[in-house]
Amino acid sequence: MSEPAGIAPLTPSAVREQHARPRFPDIRPRRLRRIGWVGLAAAGAASLALAFVPSPYVVEVPGPTFDTLGETDAGPLISIEGVETYPTEGELRLLTVSLFGNPERPLTWVDVAEAYLDPSDSIIPMDAAFPPDVSVQDSNEAGRIEMQNSQAAAIAAALLHEGYPVDSDVRVAGVIDGSPAEGVLREDDRILRVNGDTAYDVWSIRESIAAVDGATSFEIERDGEPLTVEVTPLVEGDQRLVGIYPANEFEFPFEVDIQLPNVGGPSAGMMFALGIVDELTPGALTAGTQWAGTGTISALGDVGGIGGIVQKMHGAVDAGATHFLAPADNCGEVVGHVPEGLTVYAVETLDDAIAAVEAVAMNADTSGLPVCGAAPAS
Structure with missing residues (x-):
């Protein structure tokens, strides 16, 4: 019987040759390689997609700084009229923290990962910065009112310190x-x-x-x-x-005006008060030294803790400050996080802050000044 057209007859030598040759020699390795590359590409695509998924975090970073003895785009940061004032020098710089991300514009996981690698940034839960029952608009309004209160309390503290009735x-x-x-x-x-x-x-x-x-x-x-x-x-x-x-x-017995647009919150109070005291007293309080600091203040001169102390210390160094005033309430966050080149003093009152600035200005022994965790260099 003849073989079907196109099919070679199966001979003993052909059978031996077929058994001697590896069956499906290239198909399985190629398939495994293909599956590996497809899996790797799928994992990469999934990671890339996840990276841009909104995260439940926001990031605090060092914000702009302002010299209370200097000017802003709105003019002198502190203006005093109706009483004699005196020339100043050096810097008394207040600090801010900028917040990246909010419920309306959340950060991606890529943004969070970048912040994790930067020691000057802090990652905090979204709910801690923006409570779910408070709108962004209400939060901004609260910050504006806190700033107004901070300025008024700072003026009162400075004037009471200088003996004026309030x-x-x-x-x-x-x-x-x-x-x-x-x-x-x-x-x-x-x-x-x-x-x-x-x-x-x-x-x-x-x-x-x-x-x-x-x-x-x-x-x-x-x-x-x-x-x-x-x-x-x-x-x-x-x-x-x-x-x-x-x-x-x-x-107040005379006019004190503070101009600091687009900044909210209470944490600049102590530095406002120092700037006012400097302008109301003869001689430069800093003697040309570059200071930065932060802290809320009461009308009676009590200094309280604030948020973002680590970011503010880094912002101080970036602005060229060499000395820093920190609320004693924040010492737990200060220790171990002080940037190189910055000397930090702990203060509880406006009097403490003035004493530290004056001691450095006079090149006096500063070893007795309160610090966070360790004694500063003299």
């Missing part, structure tokens, strides 16, 4: 919707006492709220009538929040 008042600038104070306190209420303590400024109000567990008693004046109300604060971490924006209102 009359004080505190009013409710706003009430947060849905907060414990809603329906209890109203905008423009004048706050007289909190838990029995005289409400001298915003600082004193916060201290009084924090000192008492349970309901907080407010003695207020509303439309000229005295009234006592109670608010049960919302506890978040170590904070007791009633949900109001209190605002300082002081009467």
